[in-house]
Each structure stands twice: as structure tokens, then as C-alpha cells.
Amino acid sequence: EAGVAQSPRYKIIEKRQSVAFWCNPISGHATLYWYQQILGQGPKLLIQFQNNGVVDDSQLPKDRFSAERLKGVDSTLKIQPAKLEDSAVYLCASSLASPRDNEQFFGPGTRLTVL
Amino acid sequence: LAKTTQPISMDSYEGQEVNITCSHNNIATNDYITWYQQFPSQGPRFIIQGYKTKVTNEVASLFIPADRKSSTLSLPRVSLSDTAVYYCLVGEGYGGSQGNLIFGKGTKLSVKP
Numbered sequence: 016e017a018g019v020a021q022s023p024r025y026k027i028i029e030k031r032q033s034v035a036f037w038c039n040p041i042s043g044h045a046t047l048y049w050y051q052q053i054l055g056q057g058p059k060l061l062i063q064f065q066n067n068g069v070v071d072d073s074q075l076p077k078d079r080f081s082a083e084r085l086k087g088v089d090s091t092l093k094i095q096p097a098k099l100e101d102s103a104v105y106l107c108a109s110s111l112a113s114p115r116d117n118e119q120f121f122g123p124g125t126r127l128t129v130l
Numbered sequence: 131l132a133k134t135t136q137p138i139s140m141d142s143y144e145g146q147e148v149n150i151t152c153s154h155n156n157i158a159t160n161d162y163i164t165w166y167q168q169f170p171s172q173g174p175r176f177i178i179q180g181y182k183t184k185v186t187n188e189v190a191s192l193f194i195p196a197d198r199k200s201s202t203l204s205l206p207r208v209s210l211s212d213t214a215v216y217y218c219l220v221g222e223g224y225g226g227s228q229g230n231l232i233f234g235k236g237t238k239l240s241v242k243p
Binding site: 019055056057058059060106108118119120121122123124 | 171172173174175176179217231232233234235236
């Protein structure tokens with residue numbers, strides 16, 4: 016079974032530039048998550064989708080971050096404009112929507128460096 | 131969601147059993163306890179989840195006392211490849227509508243030869 020795919024794996028940009036990350040979840044997984052992981056810390060949830068609807072985006076900095084999951088499958092996370100403190104690994108995860116099985120499967124992440 | 135506290139780091143040697151304890155004094159009735167493992171440059175990976183007493187799978191055991199205010203992840207006979215960060219999380223598991231996970235800083239386990 017293919018895992019969660021993310022691209023690019025690495026990205027270096029200058030502050031105030033824009034950047035976008037892509038995620039393809041495991042086939043059949045209705046729930047998709049984006050996390051931000053700063054070096055030395057645990058992942059922090061940014062946004063959760065159930066199919067193509069947003070379940071939780073309370074920790075998403077909406078003035079600069081946006082995410083979409085138009086067809087309930089792939090998702091993109093965008094940062095515009097980027098700040099130095101956005102340097103982190105951005106992880107995508109997916110899970111079944113089944114109430115008895117919500118184990119999250121994570122992708123390898125995209126490492127963003129903002130100069 | 132209940133806050134968890136776990137040691138920042140632990141050292142062990144190959145072949146030993148490692149027990150990582152996590153405290154979660156404010157755990158709610160509907161909360162489950164879940165452990166994830168993360169290797170450098172990889173996303174976290176689910177290890178085990180439990181609600182009470184003891185849960186065992188092919189890689190670990192999870193011990194949860196009756197008051198559920200703490201839990202212990204037990205890794206039998208660790209190897210060098212078990213060197214990783216281990217996260218204890220508490221939140222709605224089975225039956226949870228959101229399944230949100232709040233990660234702390236985790237426990238960095240270093241296994242030495």
C-alpha cells in the first residue's frame with residue numbers, strides 16, 4: 016500500500032516570498048491533516064480536513080497560510096508571504112474517518128527554510 | 131485536551147527493556163492514550179494505543195493503571211534502530227469525531243551498542 020506522498024521534500028525561499036506544498040493521502044482516507052514541526056519540537060496541527068471540508072483550522076495563521084482540498088483527495092498548503100519563523104518541516108497525514116480507526120499515517124514532510 | 135509530561139531524554143543499551151512513562155493527570159473519560167515514534171527526517175509513526183489496563187502488539191506494550199493518570203510504554207529488547215523520539219498523546223481515539231493529536235516535545239531515546 017502506498018503511503019502519504021508529499022512534495023517537494025525541500026524548499027529554500029527568501030522571506031516575503033510565497034511557497035506551496037502538495038500532499039497526496041493514502042487512497043480511501045477521508046481525513047487529511049497538515050502539521051508544522053519546528054526543530055526540536057513536536058508537530059503542531061495547522062488544519063484538518065474531512066473530505067473537502069475543514070474540521071479544525073484554529074491554529075492556522077490565516078493571514079498568511081491557506082490550505083485547500085478541492086476534490087477531497089489531494090491537498091495544498093500555501094504560505095504567502097513567508098516569514099523567517101516559518102522555517103520548519105511541514106507534515107501531511109491522513110486517516111480513515113472510521114470512528115474505530117483514526118490512526119494517522121504521516122508523509123515524509125517538506126523541509127522549508129526561509130532566509 | 132489533556133496535557134502530557136514525559137522525560138526529555140533516555141539512554142539505554144541494546145537488548146535492554148526500555149520503559150517510558152508519561153503523566154496525564156487531567157485525562158478525560160473519553161480520552162485514549164496513543165504513542166508515536168519519530169525517526170530523524172521522517173514523519174511520526176503510530177506505535178500503540180490504549181484506554182486502560184494493558185495493550186500489547188508486535189512492537190510494544192502499553193501499561194495503564196486504573197486511575198489512568200499515567201501510562202508506560204514498554205519496548206522489549208531494544209536495538210540501535212529504536213533510537214528515536216517517542217511521543218505520548220492523549221485525546222479522543224476510537225469514536226472521536228476529530229481525532230486531533232497534540233504533540234509535546236517527546237522523549238528522545240538513545241540506544242547504545
